[in-house]
Amino acid sequence: MTPPPRWEAARAVVLDADTRVLLLRYDENGGFWTTPGGSLEDGEDHTTAALRELREELGIDETAVELGAQLAERSKDHQVGGREVRQVERYFLARVSTADADPTRATQTDNIREHRWWSLPELRATRETVWPVGLSDLVAAVAEGRTPKRPVVMT
Template sequence: MTTSTPPLREAARAVVLDADDRVLLLRYDESGGFWATPGGSLEEGEDHATATFRELGEEFGIGEKAVELGAQLAERSKDHLVGGREVRQVEKYFLTRVSAADVDPARASQPDNIREHRW
């Protein structure tokens, strides 16, 4: 029996801190619910930094000018289910700073099954 390698899915995630150095976490309503940092997969031709800005805009309506993008903090690879399909996800994590007042899920254009958020 041969095993196949799942398709590669590149993702960008934001470790979001506010002025009090609180970390923003989201609870996604997928696979029974789980907590994670904001982010998602790269679109065609997009780099990780651009995807980080886009994802924060989609999930919270935060404009690029309201986000202070810092250094890449980490990278990890994991097998992950997306829409019931297994993928090998490679995630790059970026330090970002935003004002807590700018985080408003009601402004999200693509809430991605986000159930709640907490600092």
């Protein structure tokens, strides 16, 4: 069986000065929270795509973002536009001020229902679905100054 075509994506683990993580809520598939991000456009690299997605989804100007290292990677087969693809997501650390995230300036809300800053205890305690699995462990490591030397493979 031929594997589905590869679909590259960039996502941002957005942290504020208090190491709260910014997540977006979507209603599809029973509802879930996830990090900002999306597919690369033609000719884009992953860091450029991550900055573009922050601007489009949350109105964050790229000059207000301290974009750091790639923290993680995740591969997932799913439907995009009615066809099966293997989405390969790279997650980058992004530090921003809470004031710089202004969804009223967003240009592409892509069915985002809500955005919210989560503390690590809130993230660990929630019964809501959060993608990717293991995000709280990744945020905890960064909060403790243990940024991974190589991207962590997430499910």
